Amino acid sequence: MATAKQNRHSRTRSDHATELTEDYVEAIFDIVAANGTCRAVDLANQFQVSHVTINRTVGRLQRDGYVETEPYGPIELTTKGTKLAKASKERHQIVLDFLLALGISRSTAIADSEGIEHHVSPETLNAMKEFIESKD
Amino acid sequence: MATAKQNRHSRTRSDHATELTEDYVEAIFDIVAANGTCRAVDLANQFQVSHVTINRTVGRLQRDGYVETEPYGPIELTTKGTKLAKASKERHQIVLDFLLALGISRSTAIADSEGIEHHVSPETLNAMKEFIESKD
DNA sequence: CTCTGAGTTTAGCCATTGCTAAACTGACTG
DNA sequence: CAGTCAGTTTAGCAATGGCTAAACTCAGAG
Numbered sequence: 001m002a003t004a005k006q007n008r009h010s011r012t013r014s015d016h017a018t019e020l021t022e023d024y025v026e027a028i029f030d031i032v033a034a035n036g037t038c039r040a041v042d043l044a045n046q047f048q049v050s051h052v053t054i055n056r057t058v059g060r061l062q063r064d065g066y067v068e069t070e071p072y073g074p075i076e077l078t079t080k081g082t083k084l085a086k087a088s089k090e091r092h093q094i095v096l097d098f099l100l101a102l103g104i105s106r107s108t109a110i111a112d113s114e115g116i117e118h119h120v121s122p123e124t125l126n127a128m129k130e131f132i133e134s135k136d
Numbered sequence: 137m138a139t140a141k142q143n144r145h146s147r148t149r150s151d152h153a154t155e156l157t158e159d160y161v162e163a164i165f166d167i168v169a170a171n172g173t174c175r176a177v178d179l180a181n182q183f184q185v186s187h188v189t190i191n192r193t194v195g196r197l198q199r200d201g202y203v204e205t206e207p208y209g210p211i212e213l214t215t216k217g218t219k220l221a222k223a224s225k226e227r228h229q230i231v232l233d234f235l236l237a238l239g240i241s242r243s244t245a246i247a248d249s250e251g252i253e254h255h256v257s258p259e260t261l262n263a264m265k266e267f268i269e270s271k272d
Numbered sequence: 273c274t275c276t277g278a279g280t281t282t283a284g285c286c287a288t289t290g291c292t293a294a295a296c297t298g299a300c301t302g
Numbered sequence: 303c304a305g306t307c308a309g310t311t312t313a314g315c316a317a318t319g320g321c322t323a324a325a326c327t328c329a330g331a332g
Binding site: 016 | 287288289290291292296297298
């Protein structure tokens with residue numbers, strides 16, 4: 001009877017790009033909030049990746065309309081980028097709070113929430129929110 | 137004062153490869169269990185990806201010692217591959233049961249668990265297990 | 273024993289995400 | 303105003319994970 005299961009893993013493909021995009025706009029948002037401005041070198045620090053990789057990734061973010069930047073200039077989020085950053089940060093925070101409410105240690109919760117945040121549907125996110133509130 | 141945060145996103149890099157490996161050995165394990173044998177075409181069905189992609193990915197799995205296969209022959213898990221498949225399946229099941237225990241609908245739980253399973257630490261997995269048991 | 277067709281493999285293309293090495297900019301120092 | 307140096311960009315390499323088109327294998331039908 002062959003497989004029985006179907007599709008399902010199909011997300012995996014393009015979603016890795018989405019994850020990276022979300023991580024970047026989140027980081028840019030935070031760095032601008034902290035430093036007033038964001039340079040490539042700040043992102044290289046954040047992600048522990050070479051500045052060259054940053055440069056090209058930022059180029060893709062610009063191509064896709066998430067950031068604005070000029071040669072040798074700072075990196076700024078567009079409206080679209082800011083919107084995505086805020087949504088990602090909110091999701092991230094809920095996942096983190098949820099893990100903490102579940103009794104996970106802070107350091108593990110921080111690490112796991114980074115990975116999990118990109119994979120929670122609105123329904124699950126909502127359930128997490130309710131769980132957190134029930135623990136207040 | 138620059139960034140303040142540090143590292144943390146460093147997992148993202150090589151982990152995508154690990155995720156794919158886990159998904160593949162899990163699928164191979166299931167297909168062998170269901171059909172008695174696993175062919176490239178079964179995996180192509182499962183992942184909705186061309187058979188050519190399957191072929192090369194299986195090549196990498198073989199290179200890395202997870203599967204054994206000969207040209208035009210079936211695909212079999214090595215001891216190492218079987219071990220990883222079982223561990224992944226167990227983790228997957230716990231995450232799924234956890235989401236269900238949290239009140240998530242079955243279809244969403246199935247979808248989300250696919251994404252989340254690769255990002256839960258042993259500590260979090262344990263907390264999930266306890267949560268499930270507390271609901272019995 | 274040939275022929276056909278499902279399944280596999282090879283060849284060759286593209287984008288992404290990593291890297292090092294080398295060239296370039298621009299601002300601050302002397 | 304020349305030099306230096308941090309930061310940026312360009313050039314070019316590798317591995318991964320996707321694809322189509324074309325060639326090959328092998329088992330089952332005639």
